[in-house]
Amino acid sequence: MAHKVFIDGEAGTTGLQIRDRLAPRADIELVQLDPARRKDPLARHDALAEADIAILCLPDAAAREAVELAEGLPVRFIDASTAHRVAPGWVFGFPELTAEARDTIANAARVSNPGCYSTGAIALAAPLVAAGLVAPDEIASINAVSGYTGGGKELIAEMESPGAPAHFTYALAQGHKHLPEIIRHAGLSRRPVFAPSVGQFAQGMTVQIPLHLNGRRIADLHDALAAHYAGARFVRVVEPAARVVPTALNDTNELHLSVHGSDENGCAVLVAVLDNLGKGASGAAVQNLNLMIGAAEDAGL
Template sequence: MTARVFIDGEAGTTGLQIRARLEARDDVSLIRLAEAERKDTAARARALNDADLAILCLPDAAARQAVGLIENPEVRVIDASTAHRTDPDWTYGFPEMDKAQQAAVAASKRVSNPGCYPTGAIALIRPLVSAGLLPADFPVTVNAVSGYSGGGKGLIRRYEDAQTPDHLDKAYRAYALGLAHKHLPEMQQHGLLDHTPLFVPAVGNYYKGMLVQVPLQLWALPGRPAADDLRDLLARHYAGQDFVSVAPAAESAELDDLDPEGLNGTNAMRLYVFGNAAGDQAVLAAVLDNLGKGASGAAVQNLNLMLGLDPQAGLDTRLAA
Protein backbone atom coordinates (compact mmCIF):
# COMPACT_ATOMS: atom_id res chain seq x y z
CA MET A 1 0.00 0.00 0.00
CA THR A 2 1.33 3.42 -0.94
CA ALA A 3 1.93 5.72 2.03
CA ARG A 4 0.28 9.15 1.91
CA VAL A 5 2.66 11.99 2.80
CA PHE A 6 1.83 15.66 3.34
CA ILE A 7 4.59 18.27 3.43
CA ASP A 8 3.25 21.27 5.33
CA GLY A 9 5.42 24.12 4.08
CA GLU A 10 6.50 22.46 0.86
CA ALA A 11 7.24 25.81 -0.83
CA GLY A 12 10.20 26.51 1.47
CA THR A 13 13.81 25.48 0.84
CA THR A 14 13.66 22.26 2.89
CA GLY A 15 10.15 21.41 1.71
CA LEU A 16 11.09 21.72 -1.95
CA GLN A 17 14.11 19.47 -1.44
CA ILE A 18 12.02 16.84 0.34
CA ARG A 19 9.39 16.95 -2.40
CA ALA A 20 12.06 16.46 -5.06
CA ARG A 21 13.28 13.34 -3.23
CA LEU A 22 9.76 11.89 -2.90
CA GLU A 23 7.72 12.82 -5.95
CA ALA A 24 9.35 10.30 -8.30
CA ARG A 25 8.88 7.38 -5.90
CA ASP A 26 6.10 4.81 -6.25
CA ASP A 27 6.04 3.77 -2.56
CA VAL A 28 4.70 7.14 -1.39
CA SER A 29 2.09 9.55 -2.75
CA LEU A 30 2.12 13.24 -1.96
CA ILE A 31 -0.94 15.08 -0.69
CA ARG A 32 -0.76 18.49 -2.37
CA LEU A 33 -2.64 21.70 -1.64
CA ALA A 34 -3.31 24.41 -4.18
CA GLU A 35 -1.27 27.54 -3.57
CA ALA A 36 -4.35 29.38 -2.29
CA GLU A 37 -4.95 26.67 0.32
CA ARG A 38 -1.44 26.50 1.79
CA LYS A 39 -2.24 29.09 4.45
CA ASP A 40 -5.84 27.95 4.92
CA THR A 41 -6.02 26.34 8.35
CA ALA A 42 -8.99 24.11 7.51
CA ALA A 43 -7.37 22.83 4.31
CA ARG A 44 -4.10 22.15 6.10
CA ALA A 45 -5.93 20.36 8.92
CA ARG A 46 -7.66 18.05 6.44
CA ALA A 47 -4.37 17.23 4.72
CA LEU A 48 -2.57 16.67 8.03
CA ASN A 49 -5.24 14.26 9.24
CA ASP A 50 -5.51 12.42 5.91
CA ALA A 51 -1.79 11.66 5.81
CA ASP A 52 0.00 8.55 6.98
CA LEU A 53 2.96 10.81 7.67
CA ALA A 54 3.22 14.60 7.79
CA ILE A 55 6.46 16.53 7.44
CA LEU A 56 6.45 20.03 8.93
CA CYS A 57 8.72 22.51 7.16
CA LEU A 58 7.52 25.53 9.10
CA PRO A 59 8.70 28.15 11.61
CA ASP A 60 8.60 26.94 15.21
CA ALA A 61 5.27 28.52 16.18
CA ALA A 62 3.56 27.30 13.01
CA ALA A 63 4.96 23.79 13.57
CA ARG A 64 3.47 23.69 17.06
CA GLN A 65 0.16 24.89 15.65
CA ALA A 66 0.23 22.19 12.96
CA VAL A 67 0.76 19.48 15.57
CA GLY A 68 -2.25 20.83 17.43
CA LEU A 69 -4.38 20.43 14.29
CA ILE A 70 -3.75 16.68 14.13
CA GLU A 71 -6.61 14.67 15.63
CA ASN A 72 -6.01 11.39 13.82
CA PRO A 73 -3.95 9.24 16.24
CA GLU A 74 -2.44 7.23 13.37
CA VAL A 75 -0.70 10.19 11.73
CA ARG A 76 3.06 10.15 12.13
CA VAL A 77 4.95 13.44 12.14
CA ILE A 78 8.45 14.62 11.28
CA ASP A 79 9.09 18.19 12.41
CA ALA A 80 11.95 19.92 10.59
CA SER A 81 11.74 23.02 12.81
CA THR A 82 13.54 23.68 16.08
CA ALA A 83 10.31 23.41 18.08
CA HIS A 84 10.60 19.83 19.38
CA ARG A 85 14.30 18.94 19.20
CA THR A 86 14.78 18.85 22.96
CA ASP A 87 11.23 17.73 23.81
CA PRO A 88 11.34 14.40 25.70
CA ASP A 89 8.06 13.35 24.07
CA TRP A 90 9.66 13.51 20.62
CA THR A 91 12.32 11.18 19.20
CA TYR A 92 15.44 12.91 17.95
CA GLY A 93 15.77 12.01 14.28
CA PHE A 94 19.48 11.21 14.05
CA PRO A 95 19.33 7.41 13.55
CA GLU A 96 23.11 6.93 13.77
CA MET A 97 23.37 8.78 17.09
CA ASP A 98 23.64 5.55 19.08
CA LYS A 99 22.85 1.87 18.61
CA ALA A 100 19.22 2.17 19.73
CA GLN A 101 18.27 5.33 17.85
CA GLN A 102 17.34 3.83 14.50
CA ALA A 103 14.82 1.50 16.14
CA ALA A 104 13.50 4.40 18.23
CA VAL A 105 12.91 6.49 15.11
CA ALA A 106 11.23 3.58 13.32
CA ALA A 107 8.83 3.03 16.23
CA SER A 108 8.03 6.69 16.90
CA LYS A 109 5.01 8.73 15.82
CA ARG A 110 6.72 12.04 16.62
CA VAL A 111 10.24 12.65 15.28
CA SER A 112 12.16 15.93 15.37
CA ASN A 113 14.53 16.38 12.45
CA PRO A 114 17.98 17.52 13.68
CA GLY A 115 19.50 20.86 12.81
CA CYS A 116 22.28 20.88 10.22
CA TYR A 117 25.06 22.12 12.51
CA PRO A 118 24.08 19.79 15.38
CA THR A 119 24.10 16.79 13.04
CA GLY A 120 27.83 17.26 12.46
CA ALA A 121 28.65 18.32 16.01
CA ILE A 122 26.72 15.54 17.75
CA ALA A 123 28.13 12.94 15.35
CA LEU A 124 31.63 13.91 16.47
CA ILE A 125 31.03 14.56 20.17
CA ARG A 126 28.47 12.08 21.47
CA PRO A 127 30.37 8.81 20.84
CA LEU A 128 33.44 10.21 22.61
CA VAL A 129 31.42 11.36 25.62
CA SER A 130 29.58 8.02 25.79
CA ALA A 131 32.91 6.17 25.82
CA GLY A 132 34.50 8.46 28.42
CA LEU A 133 37.24 9.78 26.13
CA LEU A 134 35.69 13.25 26.26
CA PRO A 135 34.38 14.27 29.70
CA ALA A 136 30.79 15.52 29.73
CA ASP A 137 31.94 18.66 31.55
CA PHE A 138 34.72 19.46 29.06
CA PRO A 139 34.64 23.02 27.60
CA VAL A 140 33.78 22.05 24.02
CA THR A 141 34.14 24.45 21.07
CA VAL A 142 32.38 23.98 17.73
CA ASN A 143 33.34 25.99 14.64
CA ALA A 144 31.37 25.63 11.41
CA VAL A 145 30.65 27.09 8.00
CA SER A 146 27.59 26.53 5.84
CA GLY A 147 26.41 27.56 2.42
CA TYR A 148 23.93 30.43 2.41
CA SER A 149 20.97 28.11 1.69
CA GLY A 150 21.05 27.23 5.39
CA GLY A 151 19.59 30.66 6.09
CA GLY A 152 16.40 29.97 4.10
CA LYS A 153 14.71 32.04 1.43
CA GLY A 154 15.61 35.40 2.95
CA LEU A 155 19.36 34.80 2.97
CA ILE A 156 19.25 33.05 -0.40
CA ARG A 157 17.58 36.12 -1.85
CA ARG A 158 20.21 38.42 -0.32
CA TYR A 159 23.04 36.41 -1.87
CA GLU A 160 21.51 35.70 -5.26
CA ASP A 161 19.81 39.02 -6.04
CA ALA A 162 22.27 41.13 -8.03
CA GLN A 163 20.61 44.28 -6.67
CA THR A 164 21.41 43.55 -3.01
CA PRO A 165 24.64 44.53 -1.21
CA ASP A 166 25.44 40.89 -0.37
CA HIS A 167 25.50 39.71 -3.97
CA LEU A 168 28.96 38.19 -4.60
CA ASP A 169 30.37 40.70 -2.15
CA LYS A 170 31.40 39.03 1.09
CA ALA A 171 33.14 35.68 0.73
CA TYR A 172 32.69 34.64 4.35
CA ARG A 173 31.17 35.99 7.53
CA ALA A 174 30.81 34.80 11.09
CA TYR A 175 27.45 35.35 12.77
CA ALA A 176 25.48 34.57 15.95
CA LEU A 177 28.17 36.48 17.81
CA GLY A 178 25.94 36.82 20.86
CA LEU A 179 26.77 33.12 21.40
CA ALA A 180 23.10 32.16 21.70
CA HIS A 181 22.43 30.28 18.45
CA LYS A 182 19.13 28.36 18.42
CA HIS A 183 20.94 25.06 17.79
CA LEU A 184 22.82 25.17 21.09
CA PRO A 185 20.21 23.39 23.26
CA GLU A 186 20.11 20.32 21.01
CA MET A 187 23.90 20.28 20.66
CA GLN A 188 24.25 20.19 24.43
CA GLN A 189 21.42 17.75 25.16
CA HIS A 190 22.10 15.20 22.44
CA GLY A 191 25.86 15.68 22.66
CA LEU A 192 25.54 14.57 26.32
CA LEU A 193 27.39 17.71 27.47
CA ASP A 194 27.03 19.25 30.92
CA HIS A 195 27.67 22.74 29.57
CA THR A 196 26.63 24.67 26.49
CA PRO A 197 29.37 24.40 23.85
CA LEU A 198 31.01 27.54 22.50
CA PHE A 199 29.60 27.62 18.98
CA VAL A 200 30.87 29.96 16.24
CA PRO A 201 28.95 29.49 12.95
CA ALA A 202 29.73 31.19 9.66
CA VAL A 203 28.21 31.46 6.20
CA GLY A 204 30.18 31.29 2.97
CA ASN A 205 29.37 32.76 -0.42
CA TYR A 206 28.27 29.44 -1.93
CA TYR A 207 24.87 27.75 -2.05
CA LYS A 208 25.14 24.59 0.05
CA GLY A 209 27.60 22.32 1.84
CA MET A 210 28.82 22.32 5.43
CA LEU A 211 32.00 21.82 7.44
CA VAL A 212 31.75 21.37 11.23
CA GLN A 213 34.93 21.29 13.36
CA VAL A 214 35.58 20.43 17.00
CA PRO A 215 39.15 21.33 18.12
CA LEU A 216 40.53 19.42 21.10
CA GLN A 217 43.59 19.85 23.29
CA LEU A 218 44.42 16.19 23.79
CA TRP A 219 46.75 16.95 26.71
CA ALA A 220 43.74 18.25 28.64
CA LEU A 221 41.71 15.02 28.25
CA PRO A 222 41.83 12.18 30.82
CA GLY A 223 44.42 9.61 29.79
CA ARG A 224 45.70 11.88 27.01
CA PRO A 225 44.17 9.87 24.14
CA ALA A 226 45.85 10.03 20.75
CA ALA A 227 44.11 11.20 17.59
CA ASP A 228 44.10 7.58 16.45
CA ASP A 229 42.17 6.59 19.58
CA LEU A 230 39.44 9.10 18.76
CA ARG A 231 39.30 8.02 15.12
CA ASP A 232 39.15 4.32 16.00
CA LEU A 233 36.30 4.89 18.42
CA LEU A 234 34.30 6.89 15.88
CA ALA A 235 34.97 4.23 13.23
CA ARG A 236 33.65 1.50 15.49
CA HIS A 237 30.60 3.55 16.40
CA TYR A 238 29.59 4.18 12.78
CA ALA A 239 30.69 0.84 11.29
CA GLY A 240 28.09 -0.54 8.90
CA GLN A 241 26.06 2.66 8.63
CA ASP A 242 24.63 3.61 5.24
CA PHE A 243 25.13 7.35 5.48
CA VAL A 244 27.82 8.16 8.09
CA SER A 245 31.41 7.05 7.67
CA VAL A 246 34.82 7.82 9.15
CA ALA A 247 37.88 8.51 7.02
CA PRO A 248 40.83 6.24 7.82
CA ALA A 249 44.11 7.74 9.03
CA ALA A 250 45.80 7.43 5.62
CA GLU A 251 43.03 9.39 3.89
CA SER A 252 43.13 12.17 6.48
CA ALA A 253 46.93 12.36 6.30
CA GLU A 254 46.80 12.95 2.54
CA LEU A 255 44.43 15.91 2.78
CA ASP A 256 45.65 19.48 2.57
CA ASP A 257 42.17 20.91 3.01
CA LEU A 258 38.50 19.97 3.38
CA ASP A 259 35.84 21.06 0.90
CA PRO A 260 32.48 21.83 2.57
CA GLU A 261 30.80 21.21 -0.79
CA GLY A 262 32.32 17.75 -1.18
CA LEU A 263 29.16 15.79 -0.34
CA ASN A 264 26.57 18.07 -1.92
CA GLY A 265 23.58 16.28 -3.36
CA THR A 266 23.98 13.27 -1.06
CA ASN A 267 22.71 12.13 2.32
CA ALA A 268 26.24 11.13 3.30
CA MET A 269 28.31 12.56 6.13
CA ARG A 270 32.07 11.94 6.31
CA LEU A 271 33.94 12.33 9.60
CA TYR A 272 37.65 13.08 9.93
CA VAL A 273 40.20 13.23 12.73
CA PHE A 274 43.37 15.27 12.26
CA GLY A 275 46.23 15.36 14.74
CA ASN A 276 49.46 17.33 15.02
CA ALA A 277 52.93 15.77 15.00
CA ALA A 278 53.41 16.34 18.74
CA GLY A 279 50.31 14.29 19.46
CA ASP A 280 48.81 16.82 21.86
CA GLN A 281 46.16 18.43 19.60
CA ALA A 282 43.40 17.17 17.32
CA VAL A 283 40.61 18.54 15.18
CA LEU A 284 37.48 16.50 14.55
CA ALA A 285 35.62 17.44 11.38
CA ALA A 286 32.36 16.55 9.64
CA VAL A 287 31.48 17.27 6.02
CA LEU A 288 27.83 17.11 4.93
CA ASP A 289 25.27 18.78 2.69
CA ASN A 290 23.31 21.16 4.92
CA LEU A 291 20.27 20.51 2.70
CA GLY A 292 20.93 16.75 2.57
CA LYS A 293 21.93 14.95 5.76
CA GLY A 294 21.53 18.33 7.44
CA ALA A 295 17.85 18.78 6.50
CA SER A 296 15.75 17.25 3.71
CA GLY A 297 17.82 14.09 3.25
CA ALA A 298 17.59 13.40 6.97
CA ALA A 299 13.82 13.88 6.84
CA VAL A 300 13.50 11.36 4.00
CA GLN A 301 15.76 8.93 5.86
CA ASN A 302 13.51 9.23 8.93
CA LEU A 303 10.40 8.85 6.76
CA ASN A 304 11.77 5.62 5.30
CA LEU A 305 12.37 4.22 8.78
CA MET A 306 9.00 5.32 10.18
CA LEU A 307 7.08 3.83 7.24
CA GLY A 308 9.10 0.60 7.10
CA LEU A 309 10.49 1.38 3.63
CA ASP A 310 13.92 0.82 2.13
CA PRO A 311 16.24 2.98 4.30
CA GLN A 312 18.13 4.19 1.21
CA ALA A 313 15.07 4.94 -0.95
CA GLY A 314 15.30 8.36 -2.57
CA LEU A 315 18.73 9.02 -1.07
CA ASP A 316 22.26 9.13 -2.48
CA THR A 317 24.90 7.39 -0.34
CA ARG A 318 27.79 8.40 -2.62
CA LEU A 319 31.13 8.70 -0.81
CA ALA A 320 29.71 7.36 2.44
CA ALA A 321 31.68 4.11 2.23
Protein backbone atom coordinates in the same frame (compact mmCIF):
# COMPACT_ATOMS: atom_id res chain seq x y z
CA MET B 1 -0.45 0.37 -0.81
CA ALA B 2 1.28 3.75 -0.99
CA HIS B 3 1.91 5.71 2.19
CA LYS B 4 0.28 9.15 2.18
CA VAL B 5 2.72 11.94 3.06
CA PHE B 6 1.84 15.61 3.55
CA ILE B 7 4.73 18.10 3.38
CA ASP B 8 3.49 21.10 5.35
CA GLY B 9 5.69 23.89 4.03
CA GLU B 10 6.33 22.30 0.65
CA ALA B 11 7.16 25.66 -0.97
CA GLY B 12 10.26 26.28 1.18
CA THR B 13 13.81 25.16 0.45
CA THR B 14 13.67 22.05 2.63
CA GLY B 15 10.13 21.16 1.55
CA LEU B 16 10.97 21.39 -2.14
CA GLN B 17 13.98 19.13 -1.68
CA ILE B 18 11.90 16.55 0.16
CA ARG B 19 9.17 16.70 -2.48
CA ASP B 20 11.70 16.14 -5.26
CA ARG B 21 13.01 13.05 -3.45
CA LEU B 22 9.55 11.60 -2.81
CA ALA B 23 7.63 12.48 -6.00
CA PRO B 24 9.09 9.68 -8.19
CA ARG B 25 8.49 6.95 -5.60
CA ALA B 26 5.71 4.40 -6.15
CA ASP B 27 5.44 3.68 -2.41
CA ILE B 28 4.63 7.34 -1.59
CA GLU B 29 1.48 9.32 -2.40
CA LEU B 30 1.92 13.04 -1.75
CA VAL B 31 -0.99 14.91 -0.16
CA GLN B 32 -0.78 18.43 -1.58
CA LEU B 33 -2.65 21.67 -1.02
CA ASP B 34 -3.76 24.29 -3.48
CA PRO B 35 -0.97 26.91 -3.14
CA ALA B 36 -3.59 29.54 -2.40
CA ARG B 37 -4.67 27.57 0.68
CA ARG B 38 -1.30 26.47 2.07
CA LYS B 39 -1.72 28.73 5.14
CA ASP B 40 -5.42 27.97 5.60
CA PRO B 41 -5.84 26.09 8.94
CA LEU B 42 -8.88 24.16 7.70
CA ALA B 43 -7.08 23.00 4.54
CA ARG B 44 -4.03 22.02 6.57
CA HIS B 45 -6.20 20.11 9.05
CA ASP B 46 -7.84 18.19 6.21
CA ALA B 47 -4.44 17.33 4.73
CA LEU B 48 -3.18 16.17 8.13
CA ALA B 49 -6.29 14.02 8.50
CA GLU B 50 -5.63 12.39 5.11
CA ALA B 51 -1.92 11.77 5.65
CA ASP B 52 -0.19 8.84 7.31
CA ILE B 53 2.88 10.98 7.98
CA ALA B 54 3.28 14.76 7.91
CA ILE B 55 6.69 16.35 7.38
CA LEU B 56 6.81 19.86 8.84
CA CYS B 57 9.06 22.28 6.95
CA LEU B 58 7.92 25.37 8.79
CA PRO B 59 9.01 28.10 11.20
CA ASP B 60 8.88 26.91 14.79
CA ALA B 61 5.57 28.57 15.68
CA ALA B 62 3.84 27.16 12.60
CA ALA B 63 5.22 23.67 13.35
CA ARG B 64 3.73 23.80 16.83
CA GLU B 65 0.45 25.00 15.31
CA ALA B 66 0.43 22.03 12.92
CA VAL B 67 0.78 19.61 15.83
CA GLU B 68 -2.10 21.35 17.60
CA LEU B 69 -4.22 21.18 14.41
CA ALA B 70 -3.67 17.42 14.33
CA GLU B 71 -4.83 16.84 17.89
CA GLY B 72 -6.80 13.59 17.93
CA LEU B 73 -5.70 12.53 14.43
CA PRO B 74 -3.61 9.37 13.86
CA VAL B 75 -1.05 11.18 11.67
CA ARG B 76 2.63 10.72 12.55
CA PHE B 77 5.09 13.62 12.35
CA ILE B 78 8.60 14.39 11.18
CA ASP B 79 9.42 17.96 12.19
CA ALA B 80 12.29 19.64 10.33
CA SER B 81 12.02 22.81 12.44
CA THR B 82 13.73 23.51 15.77
CA ALA B 83 10.45 23.42 17.67
CA HIS B 84 10.58 19.89 19.10
CA ARG B 85 14.24 18.83 19.14
CA VAL B 86 14.46 18.77 22.93
CA ALA B 87 10.71 18.49 23.58
CA PRO B 88 9.23 15.67 25.72
CA GLY B 89 7.50 12.99 23.70
CA TRP B 90 9.57 13.57 20.57
CA VAL B 91 12.24 11.19 19.27
CA PHE B 92 15.45 12.79 18.00
CA GLY B 93 15.75 11.70 14.37
CA PHE B 94 19.43 10.79 14.13
CA PRO B 95 19.41 7.09 13.16
CA GLU B 96 23.15 6.61 13.70
CA LEU B 97 23.25 8.19 17.18
CA THR B 98 22.86 4.95 19.16
CA ALA B 99 22.39 1.24 18.48
CA GLU B 100 18.69 1.58 19.34
CA ALA B 101 17.96 4.79 17.40
CA ARG B 102 16.73 3.19 14.16
CA ASP B 103 14.14 1.03 15.91
CA THR B 104 13.07 3.94 18.11
CA ILE B 105 12.53 6.16 15.06
CA ALA B 106 10.78 3.39 13.14
CA ASN B 107 8.17 3.01 15.90
CA ALA B 108 7.80 6.69 16.82
CA ALA B 109 4.73 8.85 16.30
CA ARG B 110 6.72 12.09 16.55
CA VAL B 111 10.25 12.51 15.20
CA SER B 112 12.26 15.71 15.25
CA ASN B 113 14.92 16.11 12.55
CA PRO B 114 18.32 17.32 13.80
CA GLY B 115 19.58 20.70 12.64
CA CYS B 116 22.38 20.90 10.10
CA TYR B 117 25.09 22.26 12.41
CA SER B 118 24.00 19.96 15.21
CA THR B 119 24.15 16.89 12.94
CA GLY B 120 27.87 17.44 12.45
CA ALA B 121 28.60 18.42 16.05
CA ILE B 122 26.61 15.60 17.62
CA ALA B 123 27.99 13.02 15.19
CA LEU B 124 31.51 13.93 16.29
CA ALA B 125 30.98 14.46 20.00
CA ALA B 126 28.34 11.96 21.13
CA PRO B 127 30.28 8.72 20.45
CA LEU B 128 33.43 10.10 22.10
CA VAL B 129 31.54 11.27 25.18
CA ALA B 130 29.73 7.92 25.39
CA ALA B 131 33.07 6.06 25.10
CA GLY B 132 34.63 8.14 27.88
CA LEU B 133 37.26 9.62 25.56
CA VAL B 134 35.84 13.15 25.87
CA ALA B 135 34.51 14.46 29.17
CA PRO B 136 31.00 15.97 29.08
CA ASP B 137 32.44 19.34 30.15
CA GLU B 138 35.51 19.25 27.89
CA ILE B 139 34.32 20.63 24.54
CA ALA B 140 34.99 24.35 24.80
CA SER B 141 34.16 25.49 21.28
CA ILE B 142 32.52 24.44 18.03
CA ASN B 143 33.12 26.26 14.75
CA ALA B 144 31.29 25.82 11.47
CA VAL B 145 30.69 27.21 8.01
CA SER B 146 27.56 26.57 5.95
CA GLY B 147 26.22 27.33 2.52
CA TYR B 148 23.65 30.10 2.50
CA THR B 149 20.64 27.94 1.63
CA GLY B 150 20.39 26.99 5.29
CA GLY B 151 19.14 30.50 6.05
CA GLY B 152 15.98 30.24 3.95
CA LYS B 153 14.56 32.47 1.25
CA GLU B 154 15.62 35.84 2.69
CA LEU B 155 19.27 34.86 3.10
CA ILE B 156 19.31 33.16 -0.29
CA ALA B 157 18.06 36.38 -1.90
CA GLU B 158 20.64 38.43 0.02
CA MET B 159 23.58 36.18 -0.85
CA GLU B 160 22.61 35.98 -4.52
CA SER B 161 22.27 39.75 -4.88
CA PRO B 162 25.03 42.12 -6.10
CA GLY B 163 27.40 43.17 -3.35
CA ALA B 164 26.71 40.16 -1.13
CA PRO B 165 29.53 39.34 1.33
CA ALA B 166 31.91 36.49 0.61
CA HIS B 167 31.58 35.24 4.17
CA PHE B 168 30.15 36.27 7.53
CA THR B 169 30.11 34.96 11.10
CA TYR B 170 26.95 35.33 13.16
CA ALA B 171 25.09 34.31 16.36
CA LEU B 172 28.12 35.35 18.42
CA ALA B 173 25.87 36.31 21.35
CA GLN B 174 25.64 32.52 21.88
CA GLY B 175 21.91 32.21 21.34
CA HIS B 176 21.97 29.98 18.25
CA LYS B 177 18.92 27.73 18.11
CA HIS B 178 20.95 24.55 17.55
CA LEU B 179 22.84 24.81 20.85
CA PRO B 180 20.20 23.16 23.09
CA GLU B 181 20.02 20.04 20.92
CA ILE B 182 23.82 19.85 20.61
CA ILE B 183 24.18 19.96 24.40
CA ARG B 184 21.38 17.47 25.02
CA HIS B 185 22.11 14.87 22.36
CA ALA B 186 25.91 15.02 22.45
CA GLY B 187 25.76 14.40 26.20
CA LEU B 188 27.50 17.64 27.14
CA SER B 189 27.29 19.10 30.63
CA ARG B 190 28.72 22.51 29.75
CA ARG B 191 27.63 24.95 27.07
CA PRO B 192 30.30 25.22 24.34
CA VAL B 193 31.09 28.47 22.58
CA PHE B 194 29.55 28.12 19.12
CA ALA B 195 30.74 30.25 16.19
CA PRO B 196 28.77 29.49 13.00
CA SER B 197 29.39 31.26 9.71
CA VAL B 198 28.03 31.40 6.18
CA GLY B 199 30.06 31.35 2.98
CA GLN B 200 29.34 32.49 -0.56
CA PHE B 201 28.28 29.04 -1.76
CA ALA B 202 24.77 27.63 -1.91
CA GLN B 203 25.07 24.37 0.01
CA GLY B 204 27.57 22.29 1.90
CA MET B 205 28.97 22.49 5.42
CA THR B 206 31.88 21.76 7.71
CA VAL B 207 31.74 21.58 11.51
CA GLN B 208 34.94 21.59 13.57
CA ILE B 209 35.58 20.77 17.24
CA PRO B 210 39.12 21.55 18.49
CA LEU B 211 40.53 19.53 21.40
CA HIS B 212 43.72 19.25 23.41
CA LEU B 213 44.74 15.59 23.41
CA ASN B 214 45.84 15.52 27.08
CA GLY B 215 47.43 12.10 26.75
CA ARG B 216 45.03 10.67 24.21
CA ARG B 217 46.15 9.73 20.72
CA ILE B 218 44.70 10.78 17.39
CA ALA B 219 44.21 7.08 16.64
CA ASP B 220 42.11 6.65 19.82
CA LEU B 221 39.61 9.27 18.65
CA HIS B 222 39.55 7.98 15.06
CA ASP B 223 39.08 4.36 16.12
CA ALA B 224 36.26 5.19 18.54
CA LEU B 225 34.35 7.04 15.83
CA ALA B 226 35.00 4.27 13.31
CA ALA B 227 33.75 1.62 15.73
CA HIS B 228 30.59 3.57 16.51
CA TYR B 229 29.67 4.08 12.84
CA ALA B 230 30.78 0.67 11.55
CA GLY B 231 28.17 -0.52 9.07
CA ALA B 232 26.33 2.82 8.89
CA ARG B 233 24.92 3.46 5.43
CA PHE B 234 25.43 7.23 5.37
CA VAL B 235 28.14 8.03 7.92
CA ARG B 236 31.81 7.34 7.18
CA VAL B 237 34.94 7.98 9.19
CA VAL B 238 37.61 9.00 6.70
CA GLU B 239 41.31 9.75 6.80
CA PRO B 240 42.29 13.41 7.30
CA ALA B 241 43.05 15.46 4.20
CA ALA B 242 45.21 18.53 3.77
CA ARG B 243 42.10 20.54 2.87
CA VAL B 244 38.50 19.99 3.90
CA VAL B 245 35.98 21.24 1.32
CA PRO B 246 32.46 22.00 2.61
CA THR B 247 30.83 21.32 -0.76
CA ALA B 248 32.38 17.86 -1.19
CA LEU B 249 29.19 15.95 -0.31
CA ASN B 250 26.62 18.19 -1.98
CA ASP B 251 23.48 16.47 -3.29
CA THR B 252 24.05 13.41 -1.10
CA ASN B 253 22.87 12.21 2.29
CA GLU B 254 26.44 11.40 3.28
CA LEU B 255 28.24 12.56 6.42
CA HIS B 256 32.03 12.23 6.61
CA LEU B 257 33.94 12.52 9.89
CA SER B 258 37.69 12.86 10.33
CA VAL B 259 40.25 13.49 13.08
CA HIS B 260 43.08 15.91 12.34
CA GLY B 261 46.15 16.97 14.33
CA SER B 262 49.15 15.13 15.74
CA ASP B 263 50.14 13.34 18.91
CA GLU B 264 53.40 15.30 18.91
CA ASN B 265 51.81 18.74 19.21
CA GLY B 266 49.03 17.51 21.49
CA CYS B 267 46.16 19.07 19.55
CA ALA B 268 43.32 17.64 17.48
CA VAL B 269 40.47 18.98 15.37
CA LEU B 270 37.39 16.83 14.81
CA VAL B 271 35.76 17.64 11.46
CA ALA B 272 32.38 16.78 9.94
CA VAL B 273 31.42 17.41 6.31
CA LEU B 274 27.82 17.21 5.08
CA ASP B 275 25.32 18.84 2.75
CA ASN B 276 23.22 21.18 4.88
CA LEU B 277 20.28 20.38 2.57
CA GLY B 278 20.99 16.63 2.56
CA LYS B 279 21.96 14.89 5.80
CA GLY B 280 21.48 18.30 7.42
CA ALA B 281 17.81 18.67 6.43
CA SER B 282 15.84 17.07 3.58
CA GLY B 283 17.89 13.93 3.21
CA ALA B 284 17.67 13.23 6.93
CA ALA B 285 13.88 13.69 6.82
CA VAL B 286 13.57 11.16 4.00
CA GLN B 287 15.88 8.73 5.82
CA ASN B 288 13.66 9.00 8.91
CA LEU B 289 10.54 8.59 6.79
CA ASN B 290 11.96 5.43 5.25
CA LEU B 291 12.50 3.96 8.71
CA MET B 292 8.98 4.94 9.81
CA ILE B 293 7.27 3.26 6.83
CA GLY B 294 9.53 0.20 6.70
CA ALA B 295 11.20 1.12 3.42
CA ALA B 296 14.88 0.64 2.63
CA GLU B 297 16.80 3.25 4.60
CA ASP B 298 18.40 4.64 1.45
CA ALA B 299 15.22 4.71 -0.69
CA GLY B 300 15.10 7.94 -2.66
CA LEU B 301 18.52 8.94 -1.41
